[in-house]
Amino acid sequence: MEYLLQVKIGALVGLLLLTLFFGFIPARVKWFRQTNGTETHRIVQSLISCFAGGVFLAACLLDIIPDYLSDINTELDARKVETSFPLPEFIMALGFFIVLILEKIVVNCREVGGAQEERAPLIPENRNGHSHGRGPHPDLEGSGHHVHMDFQAHSSFRSFMLFLSLSLHSVFEGLAIGLQNTNSKVLEICIAILVHKSIIVFSLSLKLVQSSVPPLWVAAYIGVFAMMSPIGIAIGISVMEAQLGAGALIQVVLEGLAAGTFIYITFLEILPHELNSPGKQLLKVLFILLGFAIMTALTFLG
Incomplete structure (x- = not known):
């Protein structure tokens, strides 16, 4: 058992360091933070963002939802709860509507207060002070405000909710490691989470940078997100050491x-933002499929 504890602590440290490394790549590399680069630079940035969109889509459909449905069905069976009402799906709908309601409250408060961020025009004035025409303009993708036809796409609030949902999921991933009782299973799950989380945190960091979140806040987000899986591992270790089994229902x-x-976040923020912006539509779909395919392959390989 002592060696198993050492393996879990090693997994905790490894997850923390690797997540920080990949998370700070978009945040610290100037290339990712440029908003007025060349046309090629803007296209490449957009394609990377589409790749991240595919990653989030796969994480949503192939990872987070299946894990949740499996866990809650197991818990309901253990408690001998039988109902024809789709309770698991209803709980997910509650999460959806909580974000929708909170976002609209925030937007309404900003409008009442006279803030203009969420009401930016579709085609803003450029840096020289004159307005663009009505047709598609290549500078839409890389303007200083990162404005698209979906002009509310990259709001700071949505970025925060994306961070919050991913962080909560990361805690449960770490919990799965902390609750294992064999060395091989700990290593197997840890390697899978390391690969998975490296791609996720890179994509999350990219979205935060594109949302014009201040650098110090980006660093704070990434730092907190990196600690979520280790916190989950620590909780799992504590539960195993104390021989506790309570709290499973709250978890699910x-x-x-x-x-x-x-x-x-996936279907009202990430995908609409990328697919509503002009130019290279088929190439964008290809990169969304590429991100989805890579995460699918990782899921298939276990």
Whole structure:
């Protein structure tokens, strides 16, 4: 058991360091933070963002939702709860509507207060002070405000909710490691989470940078996100050491709310933002499929 504890602590440290490394690549590399680069630079940035969109889509459909449905069905069976009402799906819907309602409250408060961020025009004035025409303009993709036809796409609030739902899911991933009782299973799950989380945190960091979140806040987000899986591992270790089994129902409810949150972010923020922006539509779809395919392959390989 002592060696098993050492393996879990090693997994904890490895997850923390690797997540920080990949998370700070978009945040620290100037190339990712440029908003007025060349046309080629803007296209490449957009394609990378589409790849991240495919990653989030796969994480939503192939990882977060299946994990939650499996966990809650197991918990309901253990408690001998039988109902014809789709309770697991209802909990996800609650998560979806919580984010929707909170976002609209925030937007309404900003409008009442006179803030203009969420009401930016579709085609803003450029840096020289004159307005563009009505037709598609290549500078839309890389303007200083990162404005697209979906002009509310990259709001800071949605970025925060994306961070929150991913962080909650990361805690449960770490919990799965901490609750294992064999060395091989710990290593197997840890390697899978390391690969999976490296891609996720890179994509999350990219979205935060594109949302014009201040650098210090990006660093704070990435730092907190990196600690989520280690916190989950620590909780799992504590439960194993103390021989406790309580709190499973609360865990699955939180998983369901996080899944509903992620559905909202994926289908109302990430994909519309990329697919509504002009130019290279087929290439964007290809990169979304590429991100989805890579995450699918990782899921298939276990």
